[in-house]
Amino acid sequence: MPAPAAEPTPVPVLHTAAELRALPRRGRRAVVMTMGALHEGHAALVRAARERTGAEGQVVVTVFVNPLQFGTGEDLDRYPRTLDADVVVAAGAGADAVFAPPVEEVYPGGEPEVRISAGPMGERLEGASRPGHFDGMLTVVAKLLHLTAPDLALYGEKDAQQLALITRMVRDLNFPVEVEGVPTVREPDGLALSSRNRYLSEAERTTALALSRALFAGRDAVAAGGAGPREVRRAAEAVLAEAGRARPPLVPDYLALVDPAHFTEIPAEPGVYEGEAVLAVAARVGTTRLIDNVRLRLGRPGGVR
Ligand SMILES: Nc1ncnc2c1ncn2[C@@H]1O[C@H](COP(=O)(O)OP(=O)(O)OP(=O)(O)O)[C@@H](O)[C@H]1O
Ligand SMILES: CC(C)(CO)[C@@H](O)C(=O)[O-]
Numbered sequence: 035m036p037a038p039a040a041e042p043t044p045v046p047v048l049h050t051a052a053e054l055r056a057l058p059r060r061g062r063r064a065v066v067m068t069m070g071a072l073h074e075g076h077a078a079l080v081r082a083a084r085e086r087t088g089a090e091g092q093v094v095v096t097v098f099v100n101p102l103q104f105g106t107g108e109d110l111d112r113y114p115r116t117l118d119a120d121v122v123v124a125a126g127a128g129a130d131a132v133f134a135p136p137v138e139e140v141y142p143g144g145e146p147e148v149r150i151s152a153g154p155m156g157e158r159l160e161g162a163s164r165p166g167h168f169d170g171m172l173t174v175v176a177k178l179l180h181l182t183a184p185d186l187a188l189y190g191e192k193d194a195q196q197l198a199l200i201t202r203m204v205r206d207l208n209f210p211v212e213v214e215g216v217p218t219v220r221e222p223d224g225l226a227l228s229s230r231n232r233y234l235s236e237a238e239r240t241t242a243l244a245l246s247r248a249l250f251a252g253r254d255a256v257a258a259g260g261a262g263p264r265e266v267r268r269a270a271e272a273v274l275a276e277a278g279r280a281r282p283p284l285v286p287d288y289l290a291l292v293d294p295a296h297f298t299e300i301p302a303e304p305g306v307y308e309g310e311a312v313l314a315v316a317a318r319v320g321t322t323r324l325i326d327n328v329r330l331r332l333g334r335p336g337g338v339r
């Protein structure tokens with residue numbers, strides 16, 4: 035029996051900078067950068083990109099697992115690589131093309147000597163836990179912005195510190211692109227969608243629900259009647275402490291209440307800081323490290339987004 039014909043790819047998949055340059059530009063171009071293993075969170079970014087550019091515009095999705103942003107002992111080798119399925123998800127959400135270069139195409143000379151420095155914000159929270167991560171992330175984002183030359187680039191609020199740093203890089207270094215954040219997509223039970231969720235066993239996933247529960251507890255404390263930073267942290271910490279006794283246990287890395295532009299810690303005293311804040315958490319369950327965050331408004335009782 036003849037082998038079944040391969041399914042045609044629904045959109046062009048480009049692997050080289052030259053192929054990308056040859057892609058005819060059409061209207062306003064948006065880019066959605068990913069490391070692949072696409073899920074509904076990524077699809078939401080692509081749909082938002084499609085909406086912003088309109089039918090006459092162009093949406094390019096990049097799929098690239100960037101070695102430069104992984105530290106020693108992290109999950110670079112086991113990170114899921116599922117390009118065929120990714121192309122289907124990207125096309126289904128409205129992408130016009132996928133750019134999926136091999137490592138040698140992005141780093142033809144090996145590791146770059148010249149990199150973007152993320153500065154002080156890049157050393158806090160995620161940066162403290164993953165030294166060098168944000169320099170590596172910004173370096174590849176800068177390269178992908180040059181390669182794709184978009185008018186608009188969209189990133190998820192799930193990676194809030196990453197989004198703040200990209201926004202800052204674009205402003206500080208005059209990249210000619212507009213940056214837009216897209217709200218976090220969650221499972222019905224609250225778990226933020228993440229490619230790393232697929233590492234979790236059922237029991238680990240149950241424990242991992244404490245991340246979003248802790249964040250919601252902090253946010254609800256504000257909504258219930260003007261809790262200050264100290265109460266917000268306490269409410270979230272209580273949930274994390276309980277999950278620390280679960281089987282398997284949650285092992286928190288950090289819980290922090292920070293300002294969204296610089297990611298500096300907000301003072302505990304009520305009224306010192308007023309405005310938007312980010313309550314961010316990172317924790318390990320088994321061998322999987324997950325992050326999540328919510329936005330809340332401090333200083334005005336009941337002001338929750
Ligand atoms: N649940 C989500 N909601 C909205 N955006 C998301 C979500 N998860 C990821 N994104 C965004 O998708 C883009 C690509 O992220 P990435 O490919 O690293 O996916 P991820 O699911 O965050 O994977 P990881 O497990 O590596 O954290 C980023 O801008 C990221 O913020
Ligand atoms: C922005 C990004 C694609 C850079 O590798 C990555 O950090 C991600 O997927 O969030």
Ligand code: BAL
Pocket residue numbers: 103104193
């Ligand atoms: N979504 C964040 C990319 C990383 O964990 O390296």
